[in-house]
Amino acid sequence: MSQTTKIDVLITGVGGQGIILSSDIIAETAIASGYDVKKTDVHGMAQRGGAVTSHVRIAGTVASPLINEGNVDILLAFEKLEAARWAGYLRPGGIAIINNHSLPPLSVALGADRYPTDAEVINLLKQRIDEVYLVGGTGLALKLGDARTLNILMIGCVSAFTPFTDEAWKKAVSELVPPKVRDMNLTAFDRGKEEVHNARV
Amino acid sequence: MIKLLSGNEAFALGAYHAGVMVATAYPGTPSSEILENIAKFPEVYAEWSTNEKVAMEVALGASYAGVRAMASMKQVGLNVASDPFMAAATTGINGGLVVVCADDPGIHSSQCEQDNRHFAKLAKVPMLEPTDSQEAYDLMPLAFEISERFDTPTLVRSTTRISHSKSVVNVRYNRPATSPTVAFKRNPEKYVMLPTSARLRRPLIEERLVKLAEYSDVFMYNKIEWGDRSLGIVSSGIAYQYAREVFPTASFLKLGITYPLPVKMLREFAAGVKRVIVIEELDPFLEENICALGINATGKDFIPRIGELNSGIVAESCRHARLLPKAVPLPPIKSDVKLPARPPLLCAGCPHTAPFFVLSTIGKRSLNPKVKDSTPKESGLVITGDIGCYTLGAYPPWNVMDTTTCMGAGIGEALGMEKAGLDDGRKIVALIGDSTFIHSGITPLVDAVYNQGHFTLIILDNGTTAMTGHQPHPGTGVSAKGEPSQAVDIEKVVRAIGVQNVKVVNAFDLKEVRDAIRTAIDSNQLSVIITRGGCSVLLKKRTGQMAIDASKCNQCGVCLTIGCPAIQTAGDQPFIDASMCAGDACTVCQQICPHQAIAAITTDK
Numbered sequence: 001m002s003q004t005t006k007i008d009v010l011i012t013g014v015g016g017q018g019i020i021l022s023s024d025i026i027a028e029t030a031i032a033s034g035y036d037v038k039k040t041d042v043h044g045m046a047q048r049g050g051a052v053t054s055h056v057r058i059a060g061t062v063a064s065p066l067i068n069e070g071n072v073d074i075l076l077a078f079e080k081l082e083a084a085r086w087a088g089y090l091r092p093g094g095i096a097i098i099n100n101h102s103l104p105p106l107s108v109a110l111g112a113d114r115y116p117t118d119a120e121v122i123n124l125l126k127q128r129i130d131e132v133y134l135v136g137g138t139g140l141a142l143k144l145g146d147a148r149t150l151n152i153l154m155i156g157c158v159s160a161f162t163p164f165t166d167e168a169w170k171k172a173v174s175e176l177v178p179p180k181v182r183d184m185n186l187t188a189f190d191r192g193k194e195e196v197h198n199a200r201v
Numbered sequence: 202m203i204k205l206l207s208g209n210e211a212f213a214l215g216a217y218h219a220g221v222m223v224a225t226a227y228p229g230t231p232s233s234e235i236l237e238n239i240a241k242f243p244e245v246y247a248e249w250s251t252n253e254k255v256a257m258e259v260a261l262g263a264s265y266a267g268v269r270a271m272a273s274m275k276q277v278g279l280n281v282a283s284d285p286f287m288a289a290a291t292t293g294i295n296g297g298l299v300v301v302c303a304d305d306p307g308i309h310s311s312q313c314e315q316d317n318r319h320f321a322k323l324a325k326v327p328m329l330e331p332t333d334s335q336e337a338y339d340l341m342p343l344a345f346e347i348s349e350r351f352d353t354p355t356l357v358r359s360t361t362r363i364s365h366s367k368s369v370v371n372v373r374y375n376r377p378a379t380s381p382t383v384a385f386k387r388n389p390e391k392y393v394m395l396p397t398s399a400r401l402r403r404p405l406i407e408e409r410l411v412k413l414a415e416y417s418d419v420f421m422y423n424k425i426e427w428g429d430r431s432l433g434i435v436s437s438g439i440a441y442q443y444a445r446e447v448f449p450t451a452s453f454l455k456l457g458i459t460y461p462l463p464v465k466m467l468r469e470f471a472a473g474v475k476r477v478i479v480i481e482e483l484d485p486f487l488e489e490n491i492c493a494l495g496i497n498a499t500g501k502d503f504i505p506r507i508g509e510l511n512s513g514i515v516a517e518s519c520r521h522a523r524l525l526p527k528a529v530p531l532p533p534i535k536s537d538v539k540l541p542a543r544p545p546l547l548c549a550g551c552p553h554t555a556p557f558f559v560l561s562t563i564g565k566r567s568l569n570p571k572v573k574d575s576t577p578k579e580s581g582l583v584i585t586g587d588i589g590c591y592t593l594g595a596y597p598p599w600n601v602m603d604t605t606t607c608m609g610a611g612i613g614e615a616l617g618m619e620k621a622g623l624d625d626g627r628k629i630v631a632l633i634g635d636s637t638f639i640h641s642g643i644t645p646l647v648d649a650v651y652n653q654g655h656f657t658l659i660i661l662d663n664g665t666t667a668m669t670g671h672q673p674h675p676g677t678g679v680s681a682k683g684e685p686s687q688a689v690d691i692e693k694v695v696r697a698i699g700v701q702n703v704k705v706v707n708a709f710d711l712k713e714v715r716d717a718i719r720t721a722i723d724s725n726q727l728s729v730i731i732t733r734g735g736c737s738v739l740l741k742k743r744t745g746q747m748a749i750d751a752s753k754c755n756q757c758g759v760c761l762t763i764g765c766p767a768i769q770t771a772g773d774q775p776f777i778d779a780s781m782c783a784g785d786a787c788t789v790c791q792q793i794c795p796h797q798a799i800a801a802i803t804t805d806k
Binding site: 014015024027028036037038039041042043049050051062064065066068069070081082084087088091092104105106107108109110112113115116120123124127128147 | 203205309333362365366367368369439442443445446511512513516531532533534535536538539540541542543544545546547548597598761764766768769770775780
């Protein structure tokens with residue numbers, strides 16, 4: 001990622017993937033590290049299954065909670081189609097970290113639409129940025145013993161590109177995940193941070 | 202103490218620290234979390250009310266009894282509550298009364314986009330608008346003080362982006378240690394709004410408004426921020442943040458009270474800058490009221506009046522109005538790939554699935570991709586719908602909703618269609634959820650009994666207010682505090698109203714649901730079917746997940762037409778994502794498969 005005095009993170013995915021908790025953790029980590037933060041979640045009217053985005057803005061002072069098109073520094077996508085959809089929000093020099101996982105909308109199963117190929121998704125992103133990371137997050141989370149650790153694993157990936165200490169990250173994770181699954185999530189965080197460096201495409 | 206709080210969390214904490222004793226609400230996006238957060242404080246009585254009108258009345262009663270009270274609701278909730286709200290504006294209050302209403306610019310989760318700032322002018326009451334969570338917290342104690350000082354309900358207006366954004370809050374107040382004295386002093390001239398006393402109250406309202414306007418001029422959250430004097434921007438709420446980002450060096454008049462306006466401050470500001478513009482979301486509310494003072498201001502001739510703003514839209518609009526230099530756009534992303542949309546869906550294991558599938562097939566609305574010419578045909582049913590998760594039934598593959606207007610409207614509409622003489626062979630069915638039925642479905646059902654309707658009403662009872670986040674309601678027997686309470690029995694209510702044909706069915710039993718719906722619509726009598734089945738999101742343990750045996754499956758595609766998101770396809774072969782499947786709590790796909798290819802996964806454990 002090229003130099004910037006602010007970090008605008010756009011998290012995208014599907015309702016039920018743990019997106020809102022992950023943006024809370026990013027925001028808490030940034031505050032504890034001395035930054036101003038605003039975050040906002042954009043979701044539709046259903047409990048599950050619809051597209052969800054969360055904006056996290058980190059800087060010396062932040063006015064608007066919403067990130068404008070062409071300004072995203074880090075696109076964190078929990079699902080491939082939801083990465084492609086937001087390519088235009090990236091700024092040149094930004095990065096995209098994508099969970100290598102497809103959740104086809106019902107219209108695809110019904111044969112009315114086609115799910116984009118990996119090459120198509122990556123092509124859309126690479127028109128704007130160079131650094132695209134495709135992480136096998138869902139598979140790794142399952143190996144750790146719980147698919148629900150995906151969001152913390154993806155946060156581990158983000159942590160590799162921020163100025164915050166691992167200590168600050170892990171404190172926020174520990175405070176915001178349920179105590180019963182804390183250790184598993186801390187392992188997921190480490191795994192994500194490691195894995196992202198091998199995931200560039 | 203520094204905390205990261207959403208606007209709704211900050212409203213709740215601010216009210217708590219202001220000493221609120223009674224808090225009421227009906228859930229509605231984006232306002233629901235206000236009451237959810239207040240309910241956590243043991244010193245505060247908090248309730249989910251039957252609907253917003255009742256919420257307002259309970260809060261008003263508490264205020265009459267001398268304690269600080271608040272009601273919170275979404276923008277259309279204030280329509281429902283407008284009768285007691287307008288009356289409260291006339292009687293005034295005793296203990297401070299604050300009404301928090303959250304507008305939904307951009308219509309993220311509502312049936313309309315309405316600018317509730319007009320309600321302040323209509324009711325002639327003061328209105329406060331925060332620009333972030335800190336102000337949401339800080340303004341609440343002031344809202345109660347203003348209410349008590351001026352004998353008026355105070356309207357605090359939020360929007361989705363204020364309510365659902367988190368920002369840093371300095372939590373600087375404490376709740377008063379002592380509770381107020383509860384006392385109601387009889388005062389018919391103030392509290393009994395017979396015309397004789399309402400007429401006496403009427404001039405007091407106008408006097409109050411004059412005093413409020415004077416107060417607005419000295420209110421600490423109405424503030425001139427001098428900068429570059431060539432441009433002066435008047436703004437409030439979240440629009441202020443967008444405007445600040447776009448014009449970091451301009452002069453600002455930031456309004457915390459947006460009704461009534463600070464007249465002296467506005468004149469001073471206008472005199473101090475070359476040009477005044479107003480940046481506000483939705484209607485030109487501030488602009489029109491400022492122009493009415495004879496101050497030359499513009500805004501809505503270049504800022505959109507439809508939808509949610511952001512700083513990009515504000516910047517682009519201001520470039521168009523030559524207030525900013527042209528920007529060099531980023532090269533657009535070129536692609537021939539059409540990305541499929543992802544509309545919200547019913548969840549796997551949703552209890553609405555079977556009723557919708559049945560209505561879809563009876564109504565000949567189903568769409569099986571494997572069968573040629575399976576596009577929806579002219580339906581045998583007219584289905585008036587309502588507001589909840591089940592409104593998603595309007596989408597494919599079900600297409601089972603022909604109207605959705607406002608809470609409870611579907612039942613009256615069904616009767617209206619019938620009484621209009623709709624006589625083209627189609628049967629009329631109304632659909633409503635349990636929480637919406639209790640909110641405002643009972644009175645139209647009374648109307649249908651009294652006026653001899655002949656349609657079928659299906660109450661989709663999932664035992665919760667699902668769409669807004671599973672709040673309990675009077676039918677659940679659980680209070681807003683999570684404590685057990687008396688449950689209102691929907692079946693008994695329906696029978697007591699006088700409906701003769703009432704049938705309660707298991708929402709997951711396809712045959713039972715089909716038989717009940719068939720019988721009801723063929724009977725040509727007013728019939729109520731209650732389909733009972735718990736919301737799948739609240740399922741504690743999932744067992745007996747289904748799988749498709751590819752050796753028995755002939756890829757007919759029928760299972761795809763129930764619209765379960767766990768049923769997906771790999772090429773032409775459908776399969777079930779076991780991590781999503783609700784298993785033996787549902788089994789609708791197993792019941793529907795014509796080739797018995799779907800069964801629970803057997804494990805050796």
